[in-house]
Amino acid sequence: MSESKAGEAAGNRAAYEKTVEKFLQKAPERKAAFRTGGGLPLKRLYTPEDLEGMDYERDLGYPGMYPYTRGVQPTMYRGRFWTMRQYAGFATAEESNARYRYLLSQGTTGLSVAFDLPTQIGYDSDHPMAQGEVGKVGVAIDSLADMETLFDGIPLDKVSTSMTINAPASVLLALYIAVGEKQGVPMEKLSGTIQNDILKEYIARGTYIFPPKPSMRLITDIFEFCSAHVPQWNTISISGYHIREAGSTAVQEVAFTLADGIAYVEAAVRKGQDPNVFGKRLSFFFNAHNDFLEEVAKFRAARRLWAKIMKERFGVTDKGAQMLRFHTQTAGSTLTAQQPENNIVRVAVQTLAAVLGGTQSLHTNSYDEALALPTEKSVGIALKTQQIVAYESGVTETVDPLAGSYVVESLTNEIERQAAEYIAKIDGMGGMLSAIEKGYVQQQIQDAAYATQKAIESGEQIVVGVNKFQVEEDASERALLKVDESVGAAQVKKLQAMKASRDNLKVQECLSEIRSAAKDEGTNLMPKILEAVKAYVTEGEICGVLREEFGEYRENIVL
Amino acid sequence: MEKLIARALEGDHRSIARLISLVESESPQAEIIMRKIYPHSGKAHIIGLTGSPGAGKSTLADKIIAHFKSLGKTVGVIAVDPSSPFTGGAILGDRLRMQQHAVDPDVFIRSMGTRGSLGGLSRSTQEAALILDACGKDVVLIETVGVGQSEVDIVKIADTVGLILVPGMGDDIQIMKAGIMEIADIFIVNKADRDGADRVATEVNMMLDLLGMRPWRPPVLKTIAERNEGVEEVVSEMTRHADFLRRSEEGRRRRWQRLGMEVEEILRREIAAMVEVAWEKEKSPELFELLAARKTTPYEVAERILGTILTETCD
Amino acid sequence: MSERKVRVIVAKPGLDGHDRGAKVVARALRDAGMEVIYTGLRQTPEQIVQTAIQEDADAIGISILSGAHEYYFGRIIELLKERKASDILVFGGGVIPEDDVPKLKAMGAGAIFGPGTPTSVCIDWLNSAVREKWARETA
Numbered sequence A: 001m002s003e004s005k006a007g008e009a010a011g012n013r014a015a016y017e018k019t020v021e022k023f024l025q026k027a028p029e030r031k032a033a034f035r036t037g038g039g040l041p042l043k044r045l046y047t048p049e050d051l052e053g054m055d056y057e058r059d060l061g062y063p064g065m066y067p068y069t070r071g072v073q074p075t076m077y078r079g080r081f082w083t084m085r086q087y088a089g090f091a092t093a094e095e096s097n098a099r100y101r102y103l104l105s106q107g108t109t110g111l112s113v114a115f116d117l118p119t120q121i122g123y124d125s126d127h128p129m130a131q132g133e134v135g136k137v138g139v140a141i142d143s144l145a146d147m148e149t150l151f152d153g154i155p156l157d158k159v160s161t162s163m164t165i166n167a168p169a170s171v172l173l174a175l176y177i178a179v180g181e182k183q184g185v186p187m188e189k190l191s192g193t194i195q196n197d198i199l200k201e202y203i204a205r206g207t208y209i210f211p212p213k214p215s216m217r218l219i220t221d222i223f224e225f226c227s228a229h230v231p232q233w234n235t236i237s238i239s240g241y242h243i244r245e246a247g248s249t250a251v252q253e254v255a256f257t258l259a260d261g262i263a264y265v266e267a268a269v270r271k272g273q274d275p276n277v278f279g280k281r282l283s284f285f286f287n288a289h290n291d292f293l294e295e296v297a298k299f300r301a302a303r304r305l306w307a308k309i310m311k312e313r314f315g316v317t318d319k320g321a322q323m324l325r326f327h328t329q330t331a332g333s334t335l336t337a338q339q340p341e342n343n344i345v346r347v348a349v350q351t352l353a354a355v356l357g358g359t360q361s362l363h364t365n366s367y368d369e370a371l372a373l374p375t376e377k378s379v380g381i382a383l384k385t386q387q388i389v390a391y392e393s394g395v396t397e398t399v400d401p402l403a404g405s406y407v408v409e410s411l412t413n414e415i416e417r418q419a420a421e422y423i424a425k426i427d428g429m430g431g432m433l434s435a436i437e438k439g440y441v442q443q444q445i446q447d448a449a450y451a452t453q454k455a456i457e458s459g460e461q462i463v464v465g466v467n468k469f470q471v472e473e474d475a476s477e478r479a480l481l482k483v484d485e486s487v488g489a490a491q492v493k494k495l496q497a498m499k500a501s502r503d504n505l506k507v508q509e510c511l512s513e514i515r516s517a518a519k520d521e522g523t524n525l526m527p528k529i530l531e532a533v534k535a536y537v538t539e540g541e542i543c544g545v546l547r548e549e550f551g552e553y554r555e556n557i558v559l
Numbered sequence B: 001m002e003k004l005i006a007r008a009l010e011g012d013h014r015s016i017a018r019l020i021s022l023v024e025s026e027s028p029q030a031e032i033i034m035r036k037i038y039p040h041s042g043k044a045h046i047i048g049l050t051g052s053p054g055a056g057k058s059t060l061a062d063k064i065i066a067h068f069k070s071l072g073k074t075v076g077v078i079a080v081d082p083s084s085p086f087t088g089g090a091i092l093g094d095r096l097r098m099q100q101h102a103v104d105p106d107v108f109i110r111s112m113g114t115r116g117s118l119g120g121l122s123r124s125t126q127e128a129a130l131i132l133d134a135c136g137k138d139v140v141l142i143e144t145v146g147v148g149q150s151e152v153d154i155v156k157i158a159d160t161v162g163l164i165l166v167p168g169m170g171d172d173i174q175i176m177k178a179g180i181m182e183i184a185d186i187f188i189v190n191k192a193d194r195d196g197a198d199r200v201a202t203e204v205n206m207m208l209d210l211l212g213m214r215p216w217r218p219p220v221l222k223t224i225a226e227r228n229e230g231v232e233e234v235v236s237e238m239t240r241h242a243d244f245l246r247r248s249e250e251g252r253r254r255r256w257q258r259l260g261m262e263v264e265e266i267l268r269r270e271i272a273a274m275v276e277v278a279w280e281k282e283k284s285p286e287l288f289e290l291l292a293a294r295k296t297t298p299y300e301v302a303e304r305i306l307g308t309i310l311t312e313t314c315d
Numbered sequence C: 001m002s003e004r005k006v007r008v009i010v011a012k013p014g015l016d017g018h019d020r021g022a023k024v025v026a027r028a029l030r031d032a033g034m035e036v037i038y039t040g041l042r043q044t045p046e047q048i049v050q051t052a053i054q055e056d057a058d059a060i061g062i063s064i065l066s067g068a069h070e071y072y073f074g075r076i077i078e079l080l081k082e083r084k085a086s087d088i089l090v091f092g093g094g095v096i097p098e099d100d101v102p103k104l105k106a107m108g109a110g111a112i113f114g115p116g117t118p119t120s121v122c123i124d125w126l127n128s129a130v131r132e133k134w135a136r137e138t139a
C-alpha cells in the first residue's frame, strides 16, 4: 500500500467511525455488547486490520496440506460429499435391521448404530439394572445372535458402520468382526468407527463402567489390535459432541476434545505404539450448534490446532496422522419441544455450518427428537436436509468458501488461541485424567451450562418458540414413535434360549481366559474377547468378569 | 411426638429422619426430643472423618461402613457440606459415594448443610449424632470438610477423629502445624496409589515424635480408598482407639470434658435466649437517643438488663 | 434460629447418563435456598426412595431422557406407598412426551416439567407444593 493510499484508508476508517457514532445516537444497537453463542465477543465490523500478522501460507495453507485449516482433502466436496450417516437403532435387532435397510435404500451411505443403555453399560437384557431400559434408546445386543440379526442382509464389505459404544467398545467391535467373518468378510476389509472415547463419558455422557486406568488400557489394546488386523477401522471417535451437549462453550468443546485426544495419544505412545501409525485411525466427533459463524470457525480452528499438536508435540510426520478428520452431529440440545417443526430450520443452519467447516460425515437430527425417538418421516426430512445442502445450496462446489472472511478468520484464530490456553492449563494440572479427577473440566462445563440456562430465563438469549414468539399448541396431534414395553421381556426370552443352546463349557473357558488376560497388563485383551463372542459368550458376561477384575468407576461430581 | 420418638428408638428410619429434621430446624420440639433421647445415647462409637476437600473422605466412609457392617455393626453416617452463605441453600453430594448402602436397613445416611454456623459443625450435627446413637447405631461416622473451625469442632463431638491427608498437597502439613496435629487420633494418608504417600506418612510421624510421649500415639495409616486397600486396618485402629478410651484415664478425661462442654453449651444457649428476650423488651427509640447523646453508656444498659434477668429468674 | 428448609432429592434413575438437566436444576434449587441431596447417576428406585426417607426429603426430583419414565415413576411412587411415605412429592423432567404426562400424574407424580421449562417454574411449584405439604403435617 502506498503512503497516500494508507492515509486515505485511515481517513475512511475515521469517517466511518464518526458516521457510526452519529448513527448510534439516532438508532442505538439492539444490545450493549454482542457475543457469539459460545460467549466470544463480536465486534461491529471486521476488517483486514483484524487479520494483521496472519500469514496465509503458514496459517491457512492449502486444502489437504498442513495445517489443514482449509480441509483435509485437496478437493473436498468437489470429489465426494461427506458421508451422510444417520444414527439409528431401537428396540430389537430385527426392527433396527429394518430401519437400516430403509435408510440404505434412501441413500444413506453409512450406518450408525445406537445401542440401548444396558448394552452401553455392559449389562445383558436380563440384568436387574436393565429393567425398563431394554431397547429404549437404541438396539439391545446381548450376544453374537443379536448382532447377526442386526446386520442380516447388509454386506459389511459394502457399508461403513459407526457404533456409538464406549466402555464395552472391544466387545462390540469383536461382535462386528465375528459377523463379518460369518459373512465371509475378513476383518482387514471392514471399515467403520467405534466411539471408544471413555474420557468424555467421565466428563459428560455418563456411560462409563471401569475406572480410568483399565479403561485406557482397553482403548490402547484396541489401537494395537486394529493397527495390526483391522487397518481401515477408526479405533476411536474423540468426541466433543457430548461435551457441548452438556453445556460447554465452543471453545471448551475444542479444548477438552483435543485434550482428551492428547491423553489417548500419550497413553498409546507410553505403550510403545507409533503415533504415525495409530494416529491415522483417530477420528473426531463434533457438535454443530446454532451460532453459524462461530461453528464454522470452530471446525477450522480444531483442525489447525490438532495438526500442530500432532506435529509439534508428538513429532508426527505422517500426513494422515496430522489430519483431524471428524464426524458431526447437529446439536440435540438446540431442539425445542415447542413448535417442533422449527427444528427443521435449526438443523438446516447447523448442517450448513458443518459443511462449511469441512466435516467428513454428518448426522442431522430429526425435528421431533426433543420429544421422543424420531419417526421414519422425521428421519427422512433430516436426511433430505443434508441432500439439499449437498446438491442444491452450491456451497460444496468450491473448497472452504468462507476462508478469508475477516470475521471467520478472526474467530478461527480466537478459538484456537483460547483452546490452546485451556490445554496448557490442563497440562499444568497433570493432564486430562487428573483434571477430570479434580472435577475441573466438569465444573467448567456446568458453569457454562448454568450460565446459558440463566441467560435464556432472563430473556437475554432468545429461543424462538420457547421464550419468545410462543404459540398455543395442541400436543395430541403429534405422531410419536414409542418402543413397545414388551420388547424387554421378548429380548430376555431370546437371551435365555440362546444361553441354553450354546456350549457352556466353552463359555466358561473363554471367560477364564479373559480373566487372566485382564490381570496381566501385557496381554492384549482383544483376541480373547473375539474368541469369546464367537462362542456366544454374552456382552454382560464379558463385562461382568472385567468388572470384577477392574472395579467400577464412581462419578466425581462437583456442583 | 411421643410415638415418633418411640418409633425412632426402635430404629425406624423414617422416624429417625424426622427427629433429625426437627432438631436441625431448631423447632420448638427440639429440646423435648433431646431430653427424651439423651438417656438412650452414650453407647455408640462416634467417629469424625475430616480432611481437605476431595481428600477421599466420602469414598473412605463408604468402605468403612462396609467393614463395620461385616463386623456385624449398624452404622449411622452424617455427612456435612457447606451451605451457601448467600442463599442458605446447599448441594449435598457426599452420599453419592455411599449409595450402595442406601438400601441397607442397618445403615442410615444423612446429609446436612452447615446452615448458619460459619463453615463449622453445627450444633445440630452433634444432636443428630446423639439421635443416631440413641436409636441404635453402633457406629456413627461424621464427615466434615476440614476448613476453618470444623476440624476443631469435631473433637467436641467425636470419640475418635480420623484426619485424611493426601500426597502432593504441601500445605496439608502446614495446616497441621496450626493445630490439627493435636486433635487427630488416627492419621490416614489416602490416595496412596500416588507418589509421595510415604513421604507424607514420614513427615507426620516426625511431627508426632516432636509432640513427645502421649498416652495415645496416633497411628499413621496409608489407604487407597477407591480400591478398598488399607481400610480394614483403619477400622481396626478405630476400634482399638475406642477400647483405649474406654479403659484409659485419658478416655475418662475426654468424656468428662465433652460432658462439661455439653452443659456449658446448653447454659450458654439458654442464657443467650434470655438475654435476647430481655434486650428486645428494653430496646426503644428513647434508649437509643440516650445512648447516642452519651447520656447513658452501653455498660449501664447491659448492667440493668442483667439485673432484670437475675431478679426475674430468682423469683 | 434456623428455619425449616426445603429438602429435595435430585436423582437420575436408571442407566441414562445425561445429567445436564439434573445438575442445572440442582444448582437452581440451591440458589433458591433449598437443600439439594444429589445422588448422581444410575440410581435404582429402591435407592432413591430410601434416600428420600433417610434424608427426610420433601420431594424427589428425577430426570429421565431415556424413555423409561413410566417404569421409574411407577416404581418410585409404588415404593413410597409401601414405605408409607407417599407424602413425599415426586416430580420430574427430561424427554417426556406430553401424551404421557396425564398418565404419570395419575400415578401420583406432582409435576412434570417438559423440555424448555424455566427453572423458576420448577422452583415456584416446589415452594408452594412443599409449603402445602408442611401445612398438612402440622394439621
Ligand SMILES: Nc1nc2c(ncn2[C@@H]2O[C@H](COP(=O)(O)OP(=O)(O)OP(=O)(O)O)[C@@H](O)[C@H]2O)c(=O)[nH]1
Binding pocket: A437, A555, A556, B051, B052, B053, B054, B055, B056, B057, B058, B059, B060, B094, B097, B145, B190, B191, B192, B193, B194, B223, B224, B225, B226, B227
Ligand atoms: N487415586 C485415588 N483417588 C481417590 C482415592 N480415594 C478417593 N479418590 C478420588 O478422589 C476424589 C474425591 O473423593 P471423595 O470421596 O468425594 O472426597 P471427599 O473428601 O469426600 O470430598 P468432599 O466431600 O468434596 O470434600 C474422587 O474422584 C475419588 O474417586 C484413592 O485412594 N486414590
Ligand SMILES: [Mg+2]
Binding pocket: B057, B058, B059, B093, B094, B143
Ligand atoms: Mg465428601
